[in-house]
Amino acid sequence: MKKVITYGTFDLFHEGHYRLLKRAKELGDYLIVGVTTENYDKSRGKLNVQQSLIERIENVRKCGLADEIIIEEYEGQKIEDIQKYNIDVFAIGSDWIGKFDYLKNYCDVVYLERTRGISSTELRNKYNGIVRLGLVGNGRIARRFVKESKYVSGVNIEGVFGRKISSLRKFVEENELEFFSTNYEEFIEKVDAVYIATPHHTHYQYAKEAILRGKHVLCEKPMVLSVKEAEELYILAKNNNCVLLEAIKTAYSPGFIRLVSLAKSGIIGEIKSIDATFTKLIDAEHCRELDPSQAGGSMTELGSYLLLAFIKLLGRDIKELRFYSYFDKEKNVDLFTKFNLLYPGAIATGKVGLGVKSEGDLIISGTKGYIYVPSPWWKTEYFEVRYEDSNMNKKYYYKFEGDGLRYELAEFLSLINKQDLQSYKLEEEESIQIIRIIEKFMSRENVVYL
Ligand code: C2G
Numbered sequence: 001m002k003k004v005i006t007y008g009t010f011d012l013f014h015e016g017h018y019r020l021l022k023r024a025k026e027l028g029d030y031l032i033v034g035v036t037t038e039n040y041d042k043s044r045g046k047l048n049v050q051q052s053l054i055e056r057i058e059n060v061r062k063c064g065l066a067d068e069i070i071i072e073e074y075e076g077q078k079i080e081d082i083q084k085y086n087i088d089v090f091a092i093g094s095d096w097i098g099k100f101d102y103l104k105n106y107c108d109v110v111y112l113e114r115t116r117g118i119s120s121t122e123l124r125n126k127y128n129g130i131v132r133l134g135l136v137g138n139g140r141i142a143r144r145f146v147k148e149s150k151y152v153s154g155v156n157i158e159g160v161f162g163r164k165i166s167s168l169r170k171f172v173e174e175n176e177l178e179f180f181s182t183n184y185e186e187f188i189e190k191v192d193a194v195y196i197a198t199p200h201h202t203h204y205q206y207a208k209e210a211i212l213r214g215k216h217v218l219c220e221k222p223m224v225l226s227v228k229e230a231e232e233l234y235i236l237a238k239n240n241n242c243v244l245l246e247a248i249k250t251a252y253s254p255g256f257i258r259l260v261s262l263a264k265s266g267i268i269g270e271i272k273s274i275d276a277t278f279t280k281l282i283d284a285e286h287c288r289e290l291d292p293s294q295a296g297g298s299m300t301e302l303g304s305y306l307l308l309a310f311i312k313l314l315g316r317d318i319k320e321l322r323f324y325s326y327f328d329k330e331k332n333v334d335l336f337t338k339f340n341l342l343y344p345g346a347i348a349t350g351k352v353g354l355g356v357k358s359e360g361d362l363i364i365s366g367t368k369g370y371i372y373v374p375s376p377w378w379k380t381e382y383f384e385v386r387y388e389d390s391n392m393n394k395k396y397y398y399k400f401e402g403d404g405l406r407y408e409l410a411e412f413l414s415l416i417n418k419q420d421l422q423s424y425k426l427e428e429e430e431s432i433q434i435i436r437i438i439e440k441f442m443s444r445e446n447v448v449y450l
Contacts, residue, residue: 143174258396314341
């Protein structure tokens with residue numbers, strides 16, 4: 001008897017799951033399905049799983065394809081199961097290609113092509129709670145986003161919108177999507193929500209058109225480049241019952257959320273000063289990050305992360321603002337900017353650079369002690385609370401999974417599911433204030449030239 005095994009979360013059981021199990025079963029005579037526990041999913045960084053283990057097991061049982069159902073509880077279990085159950089074939093979807101090659105020492109490993117779209121109405125009626133998402137833009141970040149999305153339950157990336165057919169075609173093949181389109185209206189009709197990852201200056205138009213057609217929008221930072229546009233979009237989103245979320249990934253990561261609550265709990269006394277740095281040396285001549293016609297520059301590219309930390313920790317009441325910048329004079333883009341935000345009773349200093357390198361850490365100084373977050377603080381994972389008496393120091397660790405895009409996606413989906421238009425992790429007013437400061441910089445108001 002040929003025995004096949006496969007594993008999965010099987011949350012919100014759908015046609016993709018069914019087709020996978022059917023083809024897995026056809027590879028042998030007896031199919032064992034491993035369903036993941038909540039703890040195991042947590043440990044592998046899978047977010048937004050909506051059904052309980054019992055419900056998910058029931059989903060698999062009801063489909064009638066499994067001869068036996070087991071529970072996957074820990075890392076390394078697959079090897080043990082394969083030996084214990086005398087397995088001949090391990091099967092899994094092609095979104096995991098390569099990942100399970102190590103099992104070839106124990107049995108055959110088969111990657112079955114994943115089911116791409118769930119957009120046809122026939123299938124659609126059967127789905128519950130799965131958001132069909134479209135990507136606006138097919139650059140580096142969109143690619144990373146697709147990879148991260150497999151760690152978030154309840155979403156299927158259906159298609160991509162862009163301008164160049166040849167690169168769109170390649171993107172769709174490489175990322176196993178259902179479709180691409182160069183026509184925004186047509187693209188928008190096929191999805192429930194969009195992730196906008198195009199150059200900054202194009203966000204506004206894409207977001208607006210999506211919202212006007214009732215689609216939820218997750219938009220890369222800076223969402224837009226002026227307060228007027230931001231306010232307009234947030235109002236439009238509300239009127240159209242759409243979630244509009246700015247994708248500053250740090251804001252949604254567990255480590256950063258804990259850091260903010262801890263710092264504000266008084267553990268270091270009153271916060272008097274914050275220093276944050278984020279630099280990323282860019283050497284390519286013709287890259288978007290340094291292109292003035294695409295709103296490039298250190299502040300527009302990286303400023304949102306620092307401003308998020310300052311506003312989360314010290315609030316929106318900024319009394320004075322000054323930027324000190326080193327510009328590429330020909331291009332009129334800032335290669336480095338140091339800026340001060342003066343608050344009543346506190347000061348925040350940020351440094352961003354695309355042409356200057358520095359240590360990317362964050363220090364929150366208080367009247368009783370300080371918090372040190374080592375580089376890369378924007379992927380907040382580890383930090384220390386330090387005091388004069390070092391015996392009192394404390395260390396904190398929260399895993400930051402992957403490159404963090406899964407956190408913003410999980411928050412976005414959870415808002416859609418709860419029909420909640422506002423995230424406490426990044427409130428509308430906070431997002432607008434971040435954009436206000438970037439806009440001030442772009443107007444060159446309060447800029448001192450180095
Ligand atoms: N799948 C598919 N098509 C989809 C969605 C999922 O073929 N549109 C496949 C996946 O590739 C996987 C199975 O269905 O083989 C279960 O998917 P999930 O429930 O998302 O579980 P997953 O996170 O892929 O579990 O130990 C767990 C496994 O390593 C993977």
